[in-house]
Amino acid sequence: MIQVRRLGPQIGAEITGVDVRTLDDASFDTIYRAWLDYNVIVIRDQKLTLPEYVRYSRRFGPLELHPSKSTRHPQAPEVTFLGVNKFDADGKLNMRIYRRGAGGWHTDGSYEQVPFKATQLYAVAIPSRGGDTYFASCYASYAALPDPLKQRLQGLRGAYVYGARIKDGEALLNPEDRKAPPALHPLLRTHPETGRPVLYFDPNKLQRIDGLSHEDSERLIAELRTYMVQQGADYTHQWRKGDIVIWDNRCSYHKAAGDYPPEEDRIHWRVSIKDAA
Numbered sequence: 237m238i239q240v241r242r243l244g245p246q247i248g249a250e251i252t253g254v255d256v257r258t259l260d261d262a263s264f265d266t267i268y269r270a271w272l273d274y275n276v277i278v279i280r281d282q283k284l285t286l287p288e289y290v291r292y293s294r295r296f297g298p299l300e301l302h303p304s305k306s307t308r309h310p311q312a313p314e315v316t317f318l319g320v321n322k323f324d325a326d327g328k329l330n331m332r333i334y335r336r337g338a339g340g341w342h343t344d345g346s347y348e349q350v351p352f353k354a355t356q357l358y359a360v361a362i363p364s365r366g367g368d369t370y371f372a373s374c375y376a377s378y379a380a381l382p383d384p385l386k387q388r389l390q391g392l393r394g395a396y397v398y399g400a401r402i403k404d405g406e407a408l409l410n411p412e413d414r415k416a417p418p419a420l421h422p423l424l425r426t427h428p429e430t431g432r433p434v435l436y437f438d439p440n441k442l443q444r445i446d447g448l449s450h451e452d453s454e455r456l457i458a459e460l461r462t463y464m465v466q467q468g469a470d471y472t473h474q475w476r477k478g479d480i481v482i483w484d485n486r487c488s489y490h491k492a493a494g495d496y497p498p499e500e501d502r503i504h505w506r507v508s509i510k511d512a513a
């Protein structure tokens with residue numbers, strides 16, 4: 237019997253009593269609704285092959301091929317490997333792989349013309365300690381903005397490029413994929429399915445705020461950073477092997493802790509789910 241249990245005060249819910257390989261439509265609807273309500277959904281104890289994972293993921297929408305081609309799964313290009321090939325040939329820890337997603341609060345796919353609807357991770361190997369993923373609500377960020385700031389943000393758009401604001405941010409891209417033009421998105425967006433307003437913001441990939449001087453853009457970016465994580469609107473996920481976690485990139489921020497023992501494995505299969513254009 238499917239059950240939904242709230243995890244954080246505003247975001248995060250755990251689903252129990254399901255095997256995603258044999259889920260009927262009514263149970264999937266329950267998961268999808270809970271996902272819209274709680275933004276981050278955890279399903280424990282799943283034992284999946286790669287094709288089973290891909291098949292389940294597609295129920296949320298078509299899958300996007302991630303631009304980091306070198307980290308795509310060799311047998312399924314729509315799946316990205318996280319935590320694989322962590323050591324270079326000379327035995328040195330590759331920090332781009334080890335700390336992937338740990339460079340700061342962000343939302344996935346903001347550099348796309350249509351940003352990713354969702355990201356889903358399946359935990360294949362989990363270290364003995366550390367390696368959590370942190371989540372925060374963009375609805376709460378919007379709600380915390382003072383009215384004059386909301387007014388200033390009306391009509392402003394961010395220009396997003398993969399890795400724009402982190403050192404060697406494009407390192408996981410092939411050289412030929414590094415010069416994509418920025419994607420422009422309003423800083424205040426309405427979630428297409430819930431109709432609720434959000435602060436849509438990703439300082440890692442935000443090259444500049446369109447139409448502002450460099451100084452004004454930098455000042456506003458610094459100011460908006462302070463609204464990303466609101467007290468009582470976060471959730472920390474402590475992974476167990478077999479967990480599936482899906483988050484809504486249209487209304488949540490996340491980051492990896494990036495703190496687990498590097499000699500241990502932390503491996504996820506990741507899919508990026510497309511939004512309707």
Ligand SMILES: O=C(O)CCC(=O)C(=O)O
Nearest residue numbers: 336337344355368369492
């Ligand atoms: O590994 C994690 O905890 C999250 C990594 C991340 O940011 C992502 O997969 O988009």
Ligand SMILES: [Fe+2]
Nearest residue numbers: 337342343344
């Ligand atoms: Fe991410």
